[in-house]
Amino acid sequence: MYIDLLDTGTYTALLADPHRLVELIPPGYKNWIIIDEVQRIPMFLNEVHRLIEKNHYLFILTGSSARSLRKKGVNLLAGRALIYHMHPLVIQELGDAFHFTQVLTYGLLPAILSEPNPKAYLKSYVNAYIREEVLQEGLTRNLSAFTRFLEAASFSQGQVLNMSAIARETGVNQKNISNYFTILEDLLLGYTLPIFNKRAKRQTIQHPKFYFFDVGVYRALRPQGLMDIQAEIDGVAFETLFLQSARAINDYYELDYQFYYWRTLSGLEVDFILLGARGLIAIEIKRAKTVSKSDAKGLKAFKQDFPEAELFLIYGGEQRLYFNEVKVLPMVEALKQLPEILGAENIGVA
Numbered sequence: 001m002y003i004d005l006l007d008t009g010t011y012t013a014l015l016a017d018p019h020r021l022v023e024l025i026p027p028g029y030k031n032w033i034i035i036d037e038v039q040r041i042p043m044f045l046n047e048v049h050r051l052i053e054k055n056h057y058l059f060i061l062t063g064s065s066a067r068s069l070r071k072k073g074v075n076l077l078a079g080r081a082l083i084y085h086m087h088p089l090v091i092q093e094l095g096d097a098f099h100f101t102q103v104l105t106y107g108l109l110p111a112i113l114s115e116p117n118p119k120a121y122l123k124s125y126v127n128a129y130i131r132e133e134v135l136q137e138g139l140t141r142n143l144s145a146f147t148r149f150l151e152a153a154s155f156s157q158g159q160v161l162n163m164s165a166i167a168r169e170t171g172v173n174q175k176n177i178s179n180y181f182t183i184l185e186d187l188l189l190g191y192t193l194p195i196f197n198k199r200a201k202r203q204t205i206q207h208p209k210f211y212f213f214d215v216g217v218y219r220a221l222r223p224q225g226l227m228d229i230q231a232e233i234d235g236v237a238f239e240t241l242f243l244q245s246a247r248a249i250n251d252y253y254e255l256d257y258q259f260y261y262w263r264t265l266s267g268l269e270v271d272f273i274l275l276g277a278r279g280l281i282a283i284e285i286k287r288a289k290t291v292s293k294s295d296a297k298g299l300k301a302f303k304q305d306f307p308e309a310e311l312f313l314i315y316g317g318e319q320r321l322y323f324n325e326v327k328v329l330p331m332v333e334a335l336k337q338l339p340e341i342l343g344a345e346n347i348g349v350a
Contacts, residue, residue: 001025005037005044015040018047025057032058039063045077052080062086064187085188087248088214089113091335100332104237107216108244122220126150130189145172149180153190153210154221158236160207160263161192181210189213193243196260196273201305203265215240235287238331239271242285242314245335246272246342253344257281268301278343280308286315296326312341 003024005011013020018041025033038044038061051057061081088108091098097113106118115121134146148170156166161181167174184190192208212218215237222233243259250257257276263269274281282302286295291313299311303325311326314334321328334341 001029001031001033003033003035005035005040011040014044018044021047022051022055025051029057032060034060034062036062037064049077049080052077085251087251088244090245090248090252090338091332092249092339098332104215104234104241105219107214107219108241109214109216112216118216119220122216126217126220130187134183134187145170145176146180148172149177150221151223153181153184154212154218154223156210157212157218157222158209158239160205161210162207184212189217191247193259193261193272196262196275198275199306202268202301205263205265209261211240211243214244235285238287238316239285242283242331242334243272245338246274246283249338249342249344250274253339253342255342255344257342262298262302264301268298270298270302273302274342279310280306281312281341282306282309283312283314286313288315289317291315291317291321291328293323296323296328299326 001024003010003014003021005014021044035044035048038048040063045061048059048061052059089110090108094108094113102118106112106122109122109125111121112118130150134143149166149172152166152170156162163174163177166172167177170177172180181190181192185192190210190212192210194208195204195206197204197206212221218240219233219237224233247259249255250259255276255278257274257278260273260275261269261271262273262282270282271285272281272283274283282299284296284299288295295315296311296313299313303309303311312334313323313326313328314331315328316331318330320330320333329337
């Protein structure tokens with residue numbers, strides 16, 4: 001059974017009386033009941049809980065935000081529900097349908113595969129879905145300010161967050177800017193990457209980095225002009241593609257890595273640090289088609305401080321290389337081998 005709370009008639013009826021849910025279910029039904037966009041009726045979860053307890057029904061509840069549920073303190077089915085995160089597609093799902101240049105440009109939202117005009121689809125997604133989602137959640141009344149913020153946030157992709165600079169650029173006060181970033185995270189549209197400072201031997205900066213959840217969404221939001229350097233935009237896209245894929249593999253294999261980045265006050269940097277029970281992994285991303293040992297300077301410095309770390313340099317070339325303890329992998333090969341790199345090769349997919 002599939003119940004869509006975006007359907008006006010269904011939504012109105014169940015909002016007025018959540019108990020009507022049981023009237024939609026045939027007697028003796030044993031299969032899955034899917035309720036989509038469940039966050040639209042937070043109190044609906046009490047009825048779901050009741051039917052789980054009384055009738056032992058099996059539910060799949062999907063939604064794009066837990067913010068409204070948490071704010072209203074509703075029943076989150078603790079002890080009765082497992083939580084899974086669905087990500088944009090990964091190369092393991094696409095197989096031969098994975099085309100690197102297209103993916104780097106348009107991202108990996110599932111609808112992109114069937115869209116004749118992916119660029120127009122992404123613009124529609126950004127202009128309609130994201131802003132509509134914000135309006136429906138009642139998260140901000142000043143949509144024009146939020147729109148300016150989204151554009152400014154796209155310039156912050158993969159960058160250390162500077163709230164005061166974004167506030168000056170958009171004309172929105174710093175407190176609201178901070179709240180807007182929280183909204184993006186709650187709606188699963190973006191996430192922040194904290195600094196890695198475990199057992200720190202060097203002084204590190206303290207501010208997090210920010211990423212939109214999909215490289216295509218980032219590109220759709222990021223304005224381009226004559227003054228832009230395409231290599232810089234492509235470099236951030238490269239990072240975003242790898243990170244979104246690594247986060248997906250981490251969730252799907254239930255590897256429980258925590259994601260960080262590392263940057264010292266002296267300027268040494270590693271793009272991604274993954275820490276978990278399976279180990280410590282440091283990953284540097286380079287868009288260039290050729291790399292040298294100097295590109296691994298940050299990785300080697302990190303290794304000095306954390307000898308147990310496994311080091312990877314991911315780049316835009318085609319050959320696998322070895323810079324002593326640093327494994328250098330082409331991007332597509334690295335994406336294919338992500339389960340192996342993260343230590344999931346002997347684990348069944350959840």
